[in-house]
Amino acid sequence: MLVAAVLCLCAAALTAALGAWSLMRRPSTDYVQQVLRAVAPTQLAAAVMLAAGAVVALSATAPMSVVILVVCVAGATGTVAAGCWQAAQAVGRRNAQQSATAGGCGGSGGGSGCGTCTLSCDR
Structure with a gap:
């Protein structure tokens, strides 16, 4: 149990x-840096959980401490895991919104980008 506790403290x-x-x-x-920054609060919460477990x-006594x-x-x-998933979704939505308002397909680009655009167009 001592080894598991020390490993848990190191992970924390x-x-x-x-x-x-x-x-x-x-x-x-950068999208990756935005996700990493958004996940930081959940990482700190996980560190507290790991430290408490350690x-x-x-x-505690052996059977209860293992549980x-x-x-x-x-x-x-x-x-x-939940923090990563939520942060990636939020950053993805924000970046999609920014690209749509910055002259993506259907934007104010005059229709010149629809031939090479990877977004779906109504044209």
């Missing part, structure tokens, strides 16, 4: 460091 520290690093960086126009694993550690790790993994 790494996750918190990545989340803090993403928040401290300047906002970018503390319980170090202090709590597994629940904390599953919760942290699910939190980060």
Whole structure:
């Protein structure tokens, strides 16, 4: 149980460091950087869950600590996965909206881009 607790603490520290690093960086126009920055709060929440699981694993009795550690790790993994999915959807919607208003197909580009546009046009 000691090894699992130490691994969980290391994962918590790494996750918190990545989340803090993403928040401290300047906002970018790059899609990947936008998603990473949007996921940072969920990474910090996952780090708290992992740290709590590690503390319980170090202090509780064996059967209960295993269950709590597994629940904390599953919760942290699910939190980060859901945060990534939601952030990617939000950034994708925002970028699609920006490209539509910036002269994409059907925009104010005068119809010159519809022949080479990858977006669906009404023409």
